[in-house]
Amino acid sequence: MENQTIGEKEITMFTEKDQKLKKNMSRIKHKIAIISGKGGVGKSTVAANLAMAFALNGHENRVGILDVDIHGPCIPKLLGVKGKTCPISPIGALPVTGPKGIKVVSMDFLIQNQETPVIWRGPLKMQAIRQFLSDFMWGELDFLFIDAPPGTGDESLSVMQLIPDMDGTIIVTIPSEVSEDVVKKAVSFSRQMKIPVIGVVENMSGYTCPKCGEKVNILGAGGGKRIAEELNVPFLGQIPIDPNICEKADKGETFINGNLDSSSVKAFKEIVRKVQDFLSSKK
Amino acid sequence: MENQTIGEKEITMFTEKDQKLKKNMSRIKHKIAIISGKGGVGKSTVAANLAMAFALNGHENRVGILDVDIHGPCIPKLLGVKGKTCPISPIGALPVTGPKGIKVVSMDFLIQNQETPVIWRGPLKMQAIRQFLSDFMWGELDFLFIDAPPGTGDESLSVMQLIPDMDGTIIVTIPSEVSEDVVKKAVSFSRQMKIPVIGVVENMSGYTCPKCGEKVNILGAGGGKRIAEELNVPFLGQIPIDPNICEKADKGETFINGNLDSSSVKAFKEIVRKVQDFLSSKK
Numbered sequence: 001m002e003n004q005t006i007g008e009k010e011i012t013m014f015t016e017k018d019q020k021l022k023k024n025m026s027r028i029k030h031k032i033a034i035i036s037g038k039g040g041v042g043k044s045t046v047a048a049n050l051a052m053a054f055a056l057n058g059h060e061n062r063v064g065i066l067d068v069d070i071h072g073p074c075i076p077k078l079l080g081v082k083g084k085t086c087p088i089s090p091i092g093a094l095p096v097t098g099p100k101g102i103k104v105v106s107m108d109f110l111i112q113n114q115e116t117p118v119i120w121r122g123p124l125k126m127q128a129i130r131q132f133l134s135d136f137m138w139g140e141l142d143f144l145f146i147d148a149p150p151g152t153g154d155e156s157l158s159v160m161q162l163i164p165d166m167d168g169t170i171i172v173t174i175p176s177e178v179s180e181d182v183v184k185k186a187v188s189f190s191r192q193m194k195i196p197v198i199g200v201v202e203n204m205s206g207y208t209c210p211k212c213g214e215k216v217n218i219l220g221a222g223g224g225k226r227i228a229e230e231l232n233v234p235f236l237g238q239i240p241i242d243p244n245i246c247e248k249a250d251k252g253e254t255f256i257n258g259n260l261d262s263s264s265v266k267a268f269k270e271i272v273r274k275v276q277d278f279l280s281s282k283k
Numbered sequence: 284m285e286n287q288t289i290g291e292k293e294i295t296m297f298t299e300k301d302q303k304l305k306k307n308m309s310r311i312k313h314k315i316a317i318i319s320g321k322g323g324v325g326k327s328t329v330a331a332n333l334a335m336a337f338a339l340n341g342h343e344n345r346v347g348i349l350d351v352d353i354h355g356p357c358i359p360k361l362l363g364v365k366g367k368t369c370p371i372s373p374i375g376a377l378p379v380t381g382p383k384g385i386k387v388v389s390m391d392f393l394i395q396n397q398e399t400p401v402i403w404r405g406p407l408k409m410q411a412i413r414q415f416l417s418d419f420m421w422g423e424l425d426f427l428f429i430d431a432p433p434g435t436g437d438e439s440l441s442v443m444q445l446i447p448d449m450d451g452t453i454i455v456t457i458p459s460e461v462s463e464d465v466v467k468k469a470v471s472f473s474r475q476m477k478i479p480v481i482g483v484v485e486n487m488s489g490y491t492c493p494k495c496g497e498k499v500n501i502l503g504a505g506g507g508k509r510i511a512e513e514l515n516v517p518f519l520g521q522i523p524i525d526p527n528i529c530e531k532a533d534k535g536e537t538f539i540n541g542n543l544d545s546s547s548v549k550a551f552k553e554i555v556r557k558v559q560d561f562l563s564s565k566k
Contacts (some may be wrong), residue, residue, distance in 0.1 A: 037355045037400070039322010039433045040457070071434035072320045072465035082464075115514075117320070117435040117468035119475065122405030125436070150322040150433060151354030152400040153408070174323070177533035181365075182355035185400035192402065212495035218526045220533055231398075243501045250460035250503055 061101030080252030344384030363535030
């Protein structure tokens with residue numbers, strides 16, 4: 001008899017948590033996940049700059065970014081809020097507020113020592129992600145960008161299953177053939193999860209020598225475009241290799257609000273426009 | 284009573300499996316894991332080229348490589364054995380044999396459709412890794428290189444826990460500050476698992492324009508060296524950005540057996556020498 005009562009309590013607790021998550025997420029208009037089958041393709045850079053682009057474009061204080069990379073969170077560093085901690089209020093934890101009022105939640109804010117690895121298996125990660133979504137007071141937002149870690153494992157799966165009515169996924173890749181195979185899996189993953197693919201971004205696409213203007217496709221060429229055509233998903237654009245992007249990232253700054261004439265900024269603005277078009281066409 | 288019998292059977296089965304794994308692994312002299320806190324830093328490229336370097340250097344047919352990246356396996360593509368399947372013999376499955384007799388086991392050989400993502404949570408991945416180690420007939424080998432996926436989650440943890448007497452880890456990073464933080468975690472992870480750090484490799488370190496000779500640190504500079512000094516682990520060397528590495532990779536070839544005058548080949552040979560020194564000093 002007592003066992004049954006405990007069971008019921010547990011069920012109530014779970015339902016309450018789910019309802020809290022749903023309620024929390026229902027106050028956010030658009031939810032977009034940035035995914036990739038492969039690591040190191042610049043997912044976090046794309047996520048941080050998308051957040052900044054929308055914040056600068058009429059959505060100041062109304063953009064959030066969730067860093068789901070439990071083992072290697074990069075978003076705080078990229079937005080210049082590394083080392084901060086999430087303020088705790090009586091109603092729950094608050095995201096850290098970054099530049100232009102971007103709200104950031106990341107595992108990075110919860111670990112004391114930066115060198116300490118988070119050695120967690122899947123179930124613990126799922127629980128952490130659930131808390132990021134339900135126990136943090138995101139407030140009313142126009143956009144939430146979710147920076148998922150590489151692969152189609154626990155974290156990506158949890159995000160896709162936990163967030164109701166996700167608008168779509170943006171798939172980031174680099175032009176090499178090696179990454180092509182892996183990124184194709186990300187497209188299939190999104191489809192299996194029944195979440196629309198907003199499009200593919202080809203990052204690190206070609207490098208032009210600043211001295212002589214010689215262009216070299218260091219990491220191959222056209223892989224992202226090929227995938228998009230082959231799998232019949234929109235192609236959002238190519239971002240060239242630009243030392244400025246890495247330099248800015250190391251300083252904790254986004255590059256989108258930098259030099260308007262640079263080809264990487266131009267390419268990124270075009271990507272932002274296509275994401276906006278996708279969202280408008282949904283209405 | 285019956286329950287107890289099943290329990291005992293299960294225990295016997297598990298012990299048998301563990302013993303099989305131990306026996307299988309005891310026939311391999313050196314086991315080295317290539318790890319990194321961050322994705323896309325070239326872990327697989329380093330693993331494939333290390334395997335080739337040792338195979339070319341007196342260990343033909345006596346080198347193995349285990350691709351533990353369940354979601355984004357790259358090793359088969361890098362060694363030109365993509366699309367092959369593991370031969371099954373009465374005593375177990377056999378690794379695919381690559382160039383210079385390198386024995387390869389990868390999830391890639393077990394999936395039918397290349398676009399299908401492996402959407403698995405942790406426990407299933409642990410089981411797969413266990414089988415790679417115990418149910419594949421690796422035979423007698425001098426070296427087994429283990430290419431782990433990024434992060435300190437299920438896969439890396441499973442590898443470290445399952446493989447007895449691992450010689451050490453090689454940690455791969457890129458020079459940017461953003462990756463520095465993440466890679467530090469890999470060093471701590473290795474230490475917590477009580478596995479010696481053989482050293483840190485700084486990949487994609489600087490790019491020299493083939494036309495005018497201008498050198499640009501596209502992804503920053505010196506991050507790997509800084510980490511090594513700061514954390515008091517050996518620094519193995521810097522591999523410059525080289526379009527040839529990517530081109531070769533896309534063709535399914537290693538770069539280590541290419542042009543001897545190229546700075547990337549020279550740098551890599553130096554890394555191989557340091558790994559050899561580490562292994563000799565252990566005896």
